[in-house]
Amino acid sequence: MARRAFDAIAAARVSPDESGRRMPCIRGGMPDRGEWEQAVLATRPDVAPESVPAEILHQAMAALNGSDRLTVIEVTDKGIGATQVGVGPLGWLEVMSARDLADWTDLLPMLSPDPVVRSFQLAGGIAAFEHEQLWATLERALAALIHAGRPVVIVSTVSGWTLPERAVAFLARRYEPASSVRVSSRSLGPLLGRLVEDSALHQPYELVVAAVHPASREVMLQSRQLFAVGARPGDETVLPVRCVSSDENGTVLAIVTWHDGDPRLLSTNSVKLRPGTYRLRAVLDGPARVRLVEPAGVAPDERRWSELLSLIPERLEPSVAAVDLVCGVELGGGREAVDARLRLIRELIKILDEECPEPDLLRIAILGYGDHALDARLDDRRVVRGAWLAPAAEALTTLARLRAVEPEYHEAAPVEDMLYEAVGRLVPAARERKTVLMTVGGRPPHPPRTNESGVLPCRHGHDWDKLLRMLERNTDVSCIAVVDGLNTRDRSTWLRLGAKALRELPETEPRQLGMDIGVLVPQVQRLPFPLLDQE
């Protein structure tokens, strides 16, 4: 009678309906209706609502990072299995391994091969077994089967069954502080899938940028965050970047995420941009899907990563060194000639500004020099106009204000007045920056005194040669000159004014000029990756 009541409880756990009452393995014969109702009453399962495991799993997933592996151990009437959820290579949660359930017969070979009888045994019909041996066998089998990570959540779908409960208790002890929950649903698969799909970014998505060591000028690759942990599809971000000269494929915009300490390339795009500062605007579309909406023209780059890495120069000399450029420009000699001179300087400044990786590295002075009146009695005009060292944008504004003057005298121009202004400012100041004095004009300077050349002297008595010598003696200023056209008479003068480099204007390209004078580096150094904008 007692054995029948004991087995009836096990049968009721397996099947609380009539088929359970009729289960032949109940010792002592089929229980009567009263005995069966008591057995069923005794096996009412203690299961949690559907939302409880979802919440437990959600919280466990949200806390996952890098190497964490959420292990969800599922205990069912069929067997026991473990599913792991972790942060995948794309920075998003994914089901890392979904093992098939281990059948109970694999775990406990002594159980009946008959599924009905086996279920009865699992539910508690274990009178025929030596219990201690059974528990020991079960724990050995579980230890061999389950290699859980952290955290662990144990979900049992067979609440109250003797052997599964024994397994749950063992696993909870083994993986303390594992959470355990008993549910009525048959499978966790759909729930896990839904939770993974709804999760947020678990590893930052970052843009690959280049960084230049300020001292060694070595180029290093770094990454800067575009999307932080927790970002969700639809989120948008902006990152300012600075591009220098790249190759014909443009600047590479590569998105990576870090996984197990290594960068994982998510996408590679490129965009053809002139050197300069840009606003990079990106939208997170999903795992490994980042849409670059600004700047325009971004297209997939099919090159291999190793190929892109091979394009990075070992060192990146600054396109523009920290430099003070003093531009003296003649404003006489005809509007066309003056326009050509101003145009050359304007283009040079723009190139220097565009290619300068750090805006404050470049300062430019504009000193336009006009003309001396033939008769000093009639001359109260300012000879030199412009502005001293200022950022490129201000220099361009100053340049735009300069106007051509109609010279009264065609044999010389007051270069020496410009030099007087420049030297007077350059010599007293300690020159910590590379300084270049660039004279752009057509006529040679006035001599300090009347001489047999017949060229009128400077009406202020300035001696251009003496000023240059003073500059050379007291500073390491480089002198370059661009002359409208060289003639034999003035050649030696212009060679002094352009001691470092002398060029004729019609053949002078602004970029070449910048390289010749050492403001731009001699070789074009191309960097396929953007630099972080400092602002």
Add this chain to the structure above:
Amino acid sequence: MVTSDKTFPDRPGPKRVMRRIGLWGAPGSGKTSFLAALNVAVAQSRQDWALVGVNDDSVAFLTESTSTLTDQRRFPKATESMDELSWVMMSESEVRTGGRWRKEIVKVPLQFHVDLLDAPGDNFKSVAKSDDDAVTLKDLGFDEDESGEESQSDTERLIDSLAVCDGIVYLYDPVREKEKGDAYKYFQGTLAQIARRALQDRRFDGNRLPHHLAVCITKFDEPRVYETANRRGYLTVDVDDDHMFPRVHEDSAEELFEDLCKVSPTGSAALVRKSIKRYFHDSRVRYFASSSVGFYLGKSVRFRAADYQNVVPDGNGGHKIRGAIHPINVLEPLLWLGQQLTGPATH
């Protein structure tokens, strides 16, 4: 040509003997500018001179050329035709009068009747085929001028004028000579013609021409000329000159001429000097370093050696003048000639 009228009556009074002074120089030697500067020089002179045109052309020339120089600050255009220009220069001269026992110095009115024949430079060009043709008074054949009858007529008229004059102002342009070296080419042919006429008219004084010759080294203000004089130490300053303009001392002017002759690329200037020595009495030749426009002053009241150049290119192939005109040794050669020609006319 310049004429001076002087008479020696019993009582002091204007002299009436006609004296003629001819102007001579190669193209571009500054003849027209020299004449134009004369009016300015007269006005600036400390002496009480007056220069009055005697005909409309002369008045117009004086007015226009002075205006061109001082107002427009440009050089008058080179003479393109034979214009007879005539002025009277009026002043007073101190004359010694009386017999042995009644010597006295009295001031007498002095009127230089100035007839200037401003002629194009080409008329002075040699018509001889080579330099050798003109080095002696023999074989002074007068070749036909290729420029035609009219030019030939002008040339002959000029030669006639120069031949019969008593004094000659010869303008020697050292800048032109350095660049072109053609001074002798323009000098020797005309000299040969003057000599031939003098021979015909029996005006030879011994074996020399009877003329007084004022050799004006022009463009003294030009840096190459000035600097040469400066380097050689020929410069001096008239302490009475408010502007302290440098001048070449009269004793040094001939040496300056010699020095400048040496830089002639053809050496023809040296031949000019040899010819001057050969055909003129040394006592009747004087050298002057002249400048029609003088030196630039600017805001200064005194000459500044650092910035004195008064003539500059105008960018169109011509020249313009920077500042005020201060002629140097423009009036002086004429006055010297006038003073030398106080005796009876030689024709």
